[in-house]
Amino acid sequence: MVEKPTPGRRSFLKAIGAGTLFGGLSGVASATPGRQPGPKKDEILVGVSASAADMDQAVAQAVPGNAEIVHRNETLSYVAVKFPSQAADRAKENFIDAITKKDHIKYAEPNTTHEALYEPSDPRFGDQYAPKQVESDQAWDTTLGDSGVTIAVVDTGAQYDHPDLQANYKSNPGRDFADNDSDPYPDAPSSEYHGTHVSGCAAAVVDNGTGVAGQSNSSLINGRALDESGSGSTSDIADAIEWAADQGADIINLSLGGGGYTSTMKNAVSYATDNGSLVIAAAGNNGSSSVSYPAAYSECMAISAVDDNEQLASFSQYGENVELCAPGVDVLSTTTEARGSYETLSGTSMATPVTSGVAGLTLAQWDLTNQELRSHLKNTAEDIGLSANEQGSGQVDALAAVTTDPADGGGGGGGGGGGGGETTSGSVDGSLSGYWDGDNYTWSWTYSSPSQVVVELDGPADADFDLYVNTGTTQNASPNNYDYTSRSTNSQETVTIDTPDDSTAMQINVDSYSGSGNYTLTITETQ
Template identity: 35%
Template structure:
């Protein structure tokens, strides 16, 4: 059964569709308080836009690296006027996001990670999730982070983990080789916690784009960057079949991922989702710019709940995965989901970039696919088509 509503795996979003300036598409989800993400036209200033409409915009809502601004508590009439402002390319209503996981326990050994010469050194991996447990014995490579949604309870930092999901993901990516606990795929990589989900695993698109904005702007000394997004929700690819098109998406989430991947060479790895559905019906899984990951079990088979379809790029271990946990600095837990498969691939991307730091996201994806294991001879009892190859890092 699913442990959370987080797919830490996918967010529960209203359908991600092109933001059209109509009353229907500008209607915010109930309870979201009239929050919108304005994608500004080139040269437009968020400060001037806010002033002209009598709005106060906090500094953290001015997403300069993305050319966006988060606008909160807008009455419907004001939202309509902003949508028609010539400086606004599109206005996307905020939508909730959640993390997925399922209860049930293996993975780094199967993909061959312990055999690699590359260990992820000089690569930064950003975990957009519920945070990462600060001070965990197996996550001494946590270098810092940023909190869109602040940790609640006994937290050592705003980006500390009050759920567990983000800590679990981080351990699979890069738990250090220190003779205790578990070993991550890329134990020499450095981790950054980007807390965009609450202790209940909920969040919003505005939080995701705020997190991506921070990742793009963050000075990590020029090292290659990888983003892990074990989250998602309902929606479709508004530019299906187009990788980094010159005319970018008008949807805020897709546009932000395109800017990260296409303009800033950040490799983005995302979960396919846990609905047993075509990944084309879920975002960011459906986006061509991301590397989308399904989940397998220790019998080289896919569970019925793992999403499928042409948008899925790779399969990776996602059932019964042991990793770090948030309840103490020495805690570990075993859970399942495409959320647990995704960090195997994010760690693998770090391995590639530690050997080839100049690789673009497209080249990273090509390297992973070229080295992947064919699943043509596997027994597939999931009830869904799963032709995607299985992650293999042997030889890296």
């Protein structure tokens, strides 16, 4: 149960803000004309608290004369400030230092660059092995998928009129965030093919007598956030994630990485998760023992890559954040017709959409929330004998996911998830009076060795509340002492913890960054 051991009021002060969060039709405002696609290394992203009266005004007071606000996202509550290309790094650092001391400013960070996660392939295979290895071909005896399930590919542009993709792409195939227009088609099809390959891994049309088969006949949409060079900015990707969630995407595929932790991207994947999307992301390709961002955010399912012998790919990153693995070496899929329509590529970029396609196939059979789908894919994964850091719960298994009733649970895999799939939840209502205020709670575990816990905060729209969590300690969580946090620019916060440390009760802190009002705190624990 959720317990409140003490009033838990904070004893220190922080900046005050006041106002409201603005929302438009999509939440993404138009960029200033002339803003270039792709990486935006001269920009600083500034997060503004939802309690600010005017987002632009809160930032403009600290913008130097040689810089300007060039972009804004009202839903994620940030603006992009562009400096001249010749501006010294020190000038940007001084701006970050100065503006983060201002009222209403939640964070300031460089608009980092992310890249498509693929590697050059070996000579082409004459056959597909991925659908067989994850048993999609056997699952097709039950379902080929459902066009009512939507997979959003946030990537380079995709050739949505490809003969083996067109039937699964929606009539409105997506949006271009790199060039800021309504058409996500590749600008340079001979070099911009990654998004087309990823689309085919997930949902090249099954059983149409043409080319290859993806994992499911789910509907596809494409948010073009990476340009023809295969790279793109944090802001473009975050905007595309928000857009995909607003389109009702059941699954958002992120075959990209780089740039490290950023609050802007964290807020984007939190927004998507809170709005019902399952975000599936590539673990990374540098072979290291930690997972890249955005896969490392707790909201994302991190996917490692294995080969056709079910061994960890030499390039695949691994670590405790990995939740599933999938085929990612020499994967045959669609490519742009300018490149010959089909080709073989390797990378966690390929393993990720294989998983997304299986997730889509699963939703064709079972009515699941995003968190239930995440647990079900892990509960039904196949243990292929790798360590938990390499395979997570195991290799995604389409047949088991489609034929196992989620109410009955699954066998689980090699660690990092699994269990019977039973859940229990509790909630408590509270209120905070202002920026000086905070409440502490504890959660006593219901299950022995829980597989996952989700902590959700639903607070007032005109305030900015944050969430902090500690596990494995009796120390209260706080803004200065936490293991996990969700600090968006509004009061809708979610923390997801896989295989939490249950040696002590979980410590939870609800904190007012600015504003006041009522909130509901909900904890859901999965066995």
